[in-house]
Amino acid sequence: MTKQHANWSPYDNNGGTCVAIAGADYCVIAADTRMSTGYNILTRDYSKICKLADKCLMASSGFQADVRALQKQLSARHLIYQHQHNKQMSCPAMAQLLSNTLYYKRFFPYYAFNVLGGLDTEGKGCVYTYDAVGSYERVGYSAQGSGATLITPFLDNQLKSPSPLLLPAKDAVTPLTEDEAVDLVKVVFASATERDIYTVSSCVYRVL
Amino acid sequence: MKLDTSGLESTAPLFGANTVLFDGFKDVPSFDVPKTNDFDGFQKEAIQMVKPAKGTTTLAFIFKEGVIVAADSRASMGGYISSQSVKKIIEINPYMLGTMAGGAADCQFWHRNLGIKCRLHELANKRRISVTGASKLLANILYSYRGMGLSVGTMIAGWDETGPGLYYVDSEGGRLKGTRFSVGSGSPYAYGVLDSGYRYDMSVQEAAELARRSIYHATFRDGASGGVASVYYVGPSGWKKLSGDDVGELHYNYYPVLPSTVEQEMTES
Numbered sequence: 421m422t423k424q425h426a427n428w429s430p431y432d433n434n435g436g437t438c439v440a441i442a443g444a445d446y447c448v449i450a451a452d453t454r455m456s457t458g459y460n461i462l463t464r465d466y467s468k469i470c471k472l473a474d475k476c477l478m479a480s481s482g483f484q485a486d487v488r489a490l491q492k493q494l495s496a497r498h499l500i501y502q503h504q505h506n507k508q509m510s511c512p513a514m515a516q517l518l519s520n521t522l523y524y525k526r527f528f529p530y531y532a533f534n535v536l537g538g539l540d541t542e543g544k545g546c547v548y549t550y551d552a553v554g555s556y557e558r559v560g561y562s563a564q565g566s567g568a569t570l571i572t573p574f575l576d577n578q579l580k581s582p583s584p585l586l587l588p589a590k591d592a593v594t595p596l597t598e599d600e601a602v603d604l605v606k607v608v609f610a611s612a613t614e615r616d617i618y619t620v621s622s623c624v625y626r627v628l
Numbered sequence: 629m630k631l632d633t634s635g636l637e638s639t640a641p642l643f644g645a646n647t648v649l650f651d652g653f654k655d656v657p658s659f660d661v662p663k664t665n666d667f668d669g670f671q672k673e674a675i676q677m678v679k680p681a682k683g684t685t686t687l688a689f690i691f692k693e694g695v696i697v698a699a700d701s702r703a704s705m706g707g708y709i710s711s712q713s714v715k716k717i718i719e720i721n722p723y724m725l726g727t728m729a730g731g732a733a734d735c736q737f738w739h740r741n742l743g744i745k746c747r748l749h750e751l752a753n754k755r756r757i758s759v760t761g762a763s764k765l766l767a768n769i770l771y772s773y774r775g776m777g778l779s780v781g782t783m784i785a786g787w788d789e790t791g792p793g794l795y796y797v798d799s800e801g802g803r804l805k806g807t808r809f810s811v812g813s814g815s816p817y818a819y820g821v822l823d824s825g826y827r828y829d830m831s832v833q834e835a836a837e838l839a840r841r842s843i844y845h846a847t848f849r850d851g852a853s854g855g856v857a858s859v860y861y862v863g864p865s866g867w868k869k870l871s872g873d874d875v876g877e878l879h880y881n882y883y884p885v886l887p888s889t890v891e892q893e894m895t896e897s
Contacts, residue, residue: 523737527776549711555732557714569708583713585701585856587872 431483431531432457435618436468437567438479439605440537441579442545442560446598449537450605451479452567452613454620469625473498476511476538477625478518481565482552483531490530493521511538515548515556522554529553533564558584560594567612567619574608683852685814685843686716686727687822688783688794690807692829694863695785695792697725698839700814700847700875701855703732712855721746723866724762724786729811730779730799738780742766759786759793763803771801781811787862814846814853821845832861836870840878847875 438451451468454461469479470491478494480487497517501509509517515536522530529552536548536556549562560581563571582590594601612619686699699716702709716728718739724746728735745765749757757765763784770780780799787793796804796811808826810818821842830838836859843857857878859870 519733519736523733526733526737526778551710551733553731553733555736557711559711559713583701583856583872583874585713585715585858585872586874587858587869 431486433482433531433566434462434484435566436481437563437565437571437609437612437616437619438468438481438533438535439563439571439575439608440479440535440547440549440561441575441594441596441601441605442537442547443594443596443598443601445539445543445545446601447477447537447539447545447547448598448601448605449477449479449535449625450609451481452609452619454618455484456618464620470495472509472514472536473511473538474508476509476514476536478534478536479564480532480534482533486530487532490518490521490532490534494518497521510541511536511546511548512540512558514538515546515558518548518550519554519556522550522552526553533568535562535564563608565619567616570612570615571608574611578604683850684716684729684812685810685818685846685850685853686729686783686812687808687810687815687818687839687842688727688785689809689822689826689835689839690792690794691827691835693832693835694787694861695794696832696835696839696859696861697727697783697785697867698843698857698859699727700843700853700857702847702853704852709854714855717858717860719867720762720784720786723756723788723862724759724784725860725862725867726785727783727811729781734778734780734799735782738766738769739782741769756788758788758790759784759795760788760805762786763793763795763797767797767801767803770797770799774799774801783809783811785862787864787866792862810842812846812853814843814850817846817849818842832863832870836861840871840873841882844875844878844882848879 435456436452436454440447440449449469453465453467455463455466468481469477472478472494498509518534518536531552533552534550538546540546546558547562548556548558549564550556561575561579563575579594581594683704684700688695688697697717701712701714701716703711703714714732718726718728720726720739720743726739742762742765746757746762766784770778778799782797784795784797794806796806796809808822810822822838825838839859840857847853854875856872857875858872861868861870
């Protein structure tokens, strides 16, 4: 008897693109505002950015139902942390929590491609980029979602971030000022919109 | 399934196409198609067969002074390079390292979990865990998830009371003790350089240079490996990162561009 394949999939891709850039004392996070299924647009002004903590924002593209569930889970865990430790979670701590949360569903993953951005304990900008099952690394900038393959080469060219693995260590954050970084992000979304049907105008957040 | 081969028709006129000389040559080139019902599925399976397993290059070897561990830093999703700066050498604790090959999330999570278990062992038994013990813990965990789709090809390297230790552990549940290992799609190339240059009594610098060259040569020939070549050394007092060099720069260090003689001068008219 041949193996039957499922006729129904629990996942859907709502499209969208998220970008984050880390600077010396700021972090810019942006995400576009279109939510779609297939060729239909469900809404034109949906925010994919969620504030998890004082100094920590998360932008996620992919399946928004899973993204919403993930945001709720993280917010709840953050509340418990605040009760137990009497302080807000730092961005690196939230990054580890997100990685573990994603991996706990290793065999039925959250279909969410996340970018976490904020300020670390020293006040420097930090960006963490994830895959769907929780592998993460700290980087100077990142793009995720349907427009990522269009945006990332451009950011590689403009931001020229040296690898954090080099020895002697070089700083991974960009030397651009906050306004220059915001301009760069606007330009990046304008170009991605030209060539990606799932990406459109952006909604920008800043952390300082 | 009848394929449309009109695109393959040659537009060049054939001279004397009807003469005896050109017997056997056809006007329209054709090719054999496998006789199967599901041609697309067959294509997919064929591609899967030659897909590079675990696109990466990692290596580790034991020598007189301790253990050297080295890896590249490229992560690929199919044909797209998703990152050039992945940390493939994971610091489990100050005297043990693990390498990453296969699924990045699987390796990161289970190595962190192993670090936790090693610490608990230290607290419960008032002494450090051996490399043998640590690799056994990991292998048992991976064996229990066997067949569920985890993809891990890791080497556990460390220094314990019995001296340097190196084990290869994978997601099929395999665990091998050895002195020289290389894991990943670039491993054949790395083995070539490593095996030919290896001696037991090398200094730390020589061993590090051998490891660096092996990773560089693997990244040179393997498309799924690249980025930054990191080299770590594990000695009696723990691990130490020796170097992290971009492989592009290593290329020009090993093979500098020589100024070539200009044979024909290009003059501006």
